[in-house]
Amino acid sequence: METVHVALPSDENYIVGLTATAGSMAYHASRDVVLSIHVLDGGIHDDTFDAFAKKIHRLHPHVEFSRIKVDEVLFANFPVWAGNRMTYARLMLSEALPDVKHIIYSDTDYLWLADIAELWAQRQDDVIFASTVDQGGTIEKEQVWAKSKGLELDPNKYFCAGLSFYNLELFRKEHIIEQVADFLKKYPDVLFADQTAMNHLLLGRVRIVDEKWQTLSMCLTPQNVGKPVAIHYAGDIPWTRGKFWTWTLSDASLLWYAMMDEINQVPLGTTLKSKLTLWQRFYKRALANLYKCEFTAKIFNAVLKVTGREAYISLFYQFSPCLHLNLSEAKRRVLCIID
DSSP states (O other): OEEEEEEEEEOGGGHHHHHHHHHHHHHHSOTTEEEEEEEEESSOOHHHHHHHHHHHHTTOSSEEEEEEEOOGGGGTTSOOBTTBSGGGGGGGHHHHOTTOOEEEEEOSSEEEESOHHHHHTTOOTTOOEEEEEOOHHHHHHHHHHHHHHTOOOOTTSOEEEEEEEEEHHHHHHHTHHHHHHHHHHHOTTOSSHHHHHHHHHTTTTEEEOOGGGSEEGGGOOTTGGGSOEEEEOTTOOGGGTTSOTTOOOOHHHHHHHHHHHHHHTOOTTHHHHHHSOHHHHHHHHHHHHHTTSHHHHHHHHHHHHHTTOGGGHHHHHHTOOOOOOOHHHHHHHHTSOOO
16 A cells, blocks of 8 residues: 655644644545655644544544654754744655655645645656745745845746645755755845745756645635645634634635534534634624625725725735635535545
8 A cells, every 4th residue: 555645744832733734634535545644743742642643543544643853943043934943844854754755745724625645646756846836926025035136036936835745865865955054044034934945946846736736725716616625724824713803704714614623523613613702703704705795895895995994905805715605515515525
């Protein structure tokens, strides 16, 4: 039986993201493979990890785990990213797993509604790295930065490292990690940590895979969500919707909540109720629904302009993609791959 190697990062505070990512991945993975999940462990308590692993084992008959302990002190000289240096943990993979030739890395703000074994089948011994093209805003910022440094950048091949398909054998052979460290030392003002470095160091060598393997939640459409897709909730974290009033309870976030109910084996809506109050669920869902209709969106936008909140309009559009889903429909979607 073939083994699919996957790397997922987490610490104790991000265990809910790890659970959703690994759980959805396991649920939709082919049953004729072994899913070997290597957790880049930034400080998960043993009892927390055991509870997590138990949930994932229920979702797939052939799952195995390993824990790679991450000490951020190892990256003390690297630029801070999003308040910490945990993003650099993936740089440990080539040395931490000397017997593994290929591995798929996924951020843990993901929802896998596609069979990861299909992506695994695309690995090539002569390709050092594969990923998907990043979204336009990030690329534009990187182009400006690269120009200021006199560096070359291909906007058509600039990838998002939230999904990274590593050829670890070539990484070891070519000492890529050492090159990344040198790049970060030379350019400590990088915009996107090791992602920036890797895009420059691997320029012209990256294989771009279909966007279905990393579709941003804010870019979902009824068409692509009706097919196998891996959703990346970058900047759109479902389980922190209560943090800001502008974060709506979008159709895309309902998919995540429905999957978590299945993983935790609880009635539909339980996870949602645990994260948001009744009032938050009501008004955040109402905001999302307002932007499903052009007429109601225009009226609400007019109110925002009159009250001096015009700046919020773009955020509401960004966080409210219309997928024509309610929670029950979201459950049917996440529990069945639709071809």
